[in-house]
Amino acid sequence: DGGITQSPKYLFRKEGQNVTLSCEQNLNHDAMYWYRQDPGQGLRLIYYSQIVNDFQKGDIAEGYSVSREKKESFPLTVTSAQKNPTAFYLCASSGLGLYNEQFFGPGTRLTVL
Amino acid sequence: AQTVTQSQPEMSVQEAETVTLSCTYDTSESDYYLFWYKQPPSRQMILVIRQEAYKQQNATENRFSVNFQKAAKSFSLKISDSQLGDAAMYFCAYRSARGGGADGLTFGKGTHLIIQP
Numbered sequence: 001d002g003g004i005t006q007s008p009k010y011l012f013r014k015e016g017q018n019v020t021l022s023c024e025q026n027l028n029h030d031a032m033y034w035y036r037q038d039p040g041q042g043l044r045l046i047y048y049s050q051i052v053n054d055f056q057k058g059d060i061a062e063g064y065s066v067s068r069e070k071k072e073s074f075p076l077t078v079t080s081a082q083k084n085p086t087a088f089y090l091c092a093s094s095g096l097g098l099y100n101e102q103f104f105g106p107g108t109r110l111t112v113l
Numbered sequence: 114a115q116t117v118t119q120s121q122p123e124m125s126v127q128e129a130e131t132v133t134l135s136c137t138y139d140t141s142e143s144d145y146y147l148f149w150y151k152q153p154p155s156r157q158m159i160l161v162i163r164q165e166a167y168k169q170q171n172a173t174e175n176r177f178s179v180n181f182q183k184a185a186k187s188f189s190l191k192i193s194d195s196q197l198g199d200a201a202m203y204f205c206a207y208r209s210a211r212g213g214g215a216d217g218l219t220f221g222k223g224t225h226l227i228i229q230p
Contacts, residue, residue, distance in 0.1 A: 035217075040223075042117075088156065102160075106156070
């Protein structure tokens with residue numbers, strides 16, 4: 001089955017530690033995205049990538065980093081510089097083209113203790 | 114920058130009745146796409162319906178339809194014959210057509226829809 005996988009589903013880290021969230025897709029999509037969801041805030045764009053080895057900052061990129069070494073993978077690192085990292089993180093992908101919808105993964109809940 | 118506003122944090126409707134969720138947006142662009150996504154308690158985001166700004170005809174998908182008013186920058190979602198499975202958070206989202214449309218989505222804060230049996 002084609003789809004997007006995110007792992008792990010729940011992640012706990014101590015304050016000050018970097019943590020990497022995984023996102024893999026087998027939909028052969030060119031574009032991939034990371035969103036953050038907080039209660040009452042909707043989803044906000046962190047980073048996105050349209051092609052391998054290239055990515056762009058979204059609205060709330062500070063304290064985060066990404067890489068896109070393979071078309072299928074777009075890991076997100078939450079660094080110690082992120083002041084409030086506890087949130088629900090959603091990865092998405094889409095084909096290039098105006099009409100293409102974004103497909104979302106199941107999300108990762110990150111809790112920083 | 115574009116903004117999306119959903120003014121109803123929560124709505125409640127009786128099963129089998131019709132409910133309308135509101136969404137307004139602000140943009141200086143003329144070409145864009147609008148979406149409604151559903152997020153049930155599982156937190157999986159599911160596309161409900163989409164609308165191209167250049168199309169005057171309102172989109173419909175089975176029991177779901179939109180009222181797109183471009184001049185008013187309004188994009189409401191109507192759910193007919195509400196079912197218990199419709200209970201979820203509903204998010205309105207905007208995507209620019211600039212840059213091939215790959216710039217990511219701008220979301221509203223969501224409306225929590227409750228279905229009363």
